[in-house]
Structure formats: structure tokens, C-alpha cells
Amino acid sequence: MTTDSARSQRTAWLLFGPPALLAALRAWQQWQAERAPLPAAWPLKPLPPPQATALDLFLPALVGLALVALLAAGLWWLARRGHGRGVRAGLLGAWVLACLGGAGALLLRTHNLQNLQAQPPVQAQVLGSRAVSPSLRGTGGTELILRIEGLAQPQQSIISDPQAATWRPGQRLQLQWARGRTHGLYVTGWQLPND
Template sequence: MSLGGALQEAGSRRRRAALALALGPPMWLASVRAWLEWQDGRHPPTPAFSVAPLPVSDSVGALFLPWLLAALALVLLAAGLWWWWQRGGARAVQRLLLALWALLWLSGSGALWVSHANTAQLAPLPAEQARVLGLRPRPPTLREVGGSEVLLELAHSAGPQRVRINDGRVALWQPGQRLRVELAQGRFYGLYLTGWDRLEPASQ
């Protein structure tokens, strides 16, 4: 084989490897998502709605600070990669970007599995009483289904708790409504609402 043919074959192998690395991770994430949805179809999970403390921020700046820091980090990373590229490290930068690309999609796949497993094996907690502090309708988004966002006062939790519930009956609740709620702890993290009973009409 001539030198030119060898170089052409090596270049072709590199292109195929780059194509596989570019398309493989997104296809893997899609496969993981489809497998988890198939599992849910075979064994429908128990309805579980994430319960979290209502965020309290002293200022608008504190609320947006994490996003500003993330944006600053991305700008610094891009500037560093551009400087490295200009200094002759084009091939190294390309490899690093491909590695980051693959890591991003693989991390997403892992996050999907963890989220699914977290609610697949819930640990029930003793039932407790709650009071509705307020609620408002929430339209569906790309990440969450629509429903009602409810603020609850739980007997054994400090401060208001927020939960989004996609059940039409919840829209009939009124501030002051008292409930008996069933809670559960996620396998890895989080508190979840798994059931409720109305105890009395909303106070007037």
C-alpha cells in the first residue's frame, strides 16, 4: 500500500471514529429513555409528586447568582479553549470537545436512570396532616406535565412546601383546606407526595 493510500485510510478511520463519537452518545441516551418508558409501560409506577421547600431569596441578585456564575464559567472555558486553539493545540481541543460532548450525553443518560430508580423504590413515611396555603394552575412545559402548583404546610416540615400535582381534583382545593397526606422518601434523594385525603372543607 502506498503512503498516500495509508494516509487516506487513516483519515477515513478517524472520520468514522469521530462520527461514531458524535452520534453514539445521543443514540445511547435515546435508547435509555425508550427502555425506561418501556419499563413504565410494563409496570406503571406509583404516582409520586416531588415535594420541595419554597425557595426564599433575600434579593434578585441572589436568585440569579448561580446562573450568572455558570455563564461566567462557560465564557472562561470558551476563552481558554480559543487561546489553546490559537497556540497550536487545535487537535487537542477537538479531542477535548468530543470528550466533553460524550460526557454530557452519558451524564444525561445516568441522570435519567437515577431519576427513574429514585421513584421506583420509594420508602413510605408515616402519614401526616397538611394545610393548603395556596395553589395556582401551571401549564405543561418541555420538562413537566401541567397541573396545579400547591403550597402546603406540613406538620413536620419547616416552612411552606411546594408540589406540582397533575390531578384535576386538586384544582378544586381552596386555601385553608386540611389534608391527610401520604409521603415517601426517594431511593436516593427527595421527598414525594404519594396520596392524600381531604379532612374537612376549606375554612371560610
């Protein structure tokens, strides 16, 4: 095997192997979830402060795009100066690291949800709700804004249980919740006052 064909084969393995492993890990996790489903848990996220402007919300994305543009310009400049092989090797390494990072994130998410730490029930009040359609990112359901005792900021959560669609602003409920093993708060159940 010539050096060029060996290099091409190695490049092909590094280009297509990591995403194939990532897809296989995701399929294995889906198979595991069908065999032993994870407990129902809907993530709670702090509601952005009302005084936040559009710039506050989009600034991280704009900074990220600017950094990507600067990096692309720098790589283009290096490639034009005769360092194309090093640029290709760096991009290939970044690709492999990104795929490994995705695999790590999938494993961390599953570990976090498998080991939820139940918290004492708390009182919550519905501040608002709206229907959310299913998409590629989630199953949809009802997005709720909740004021939870003990938390300074209102929280938002998309709950796919049909009962959540009947809750109205001002309604109170007893919330069962849990902390993830490594991060996050999750709604795990609820009880209405008349239950």
C-alpha cells in the first residue's frame, strides 16, 4: 500500500469513524431506553430576566460566530502560507474531538437522568403556559412558567403530560422534583390541591 493511499484510508477512517461511533452510541442508548425506560423527568430552566434585551440574549451567539469567522480567516491565511497539511491535520483532530465530546455529552446526560436525587416536595404556582409543537429537538407538550418556593427566579419547563395543558395561570400545585446526579433540576411529578 502506497503512502498516499494509506494516508487517504486513515483520513477516511477519521472522517467517518467518529460520527459512526456516535450514531451507534445513540442507537444503543435508544435500545436501552426501550428495554428499561428512564423515569419521567422534565428539565427546569431559569426564566431569563424580564429586563434582558435582545442583545443580551443573542450576544453569546454573536460572539461565537465572530470567533468562528476569525478562526476560519486564520486557518485560510495559514493554508495560503503553505501550512495546508497542518491545517488539515488540525481540522481533522478538531472533528474527532467534537465527536468524542458529543459521545461524552450523551453518556453524561444518561448518567445524570439515571441517578436523579429526589428533593422534598415544594409548592409551585403556574405563572403562564403555552402549547409547544413536537420538533426534532423535543416531543413538545406544554411550556410552563412556574414560581417555585425556595427558588429566587421563575422556572420554565416543557411537560409532555396532557394534564399540564389544563393548568391555568394562578393555579397552585405541589411539585415533586429532583436534582440530576451531576447537574440540573427536574420535575418528576405533581399533585393538584383537589387530588
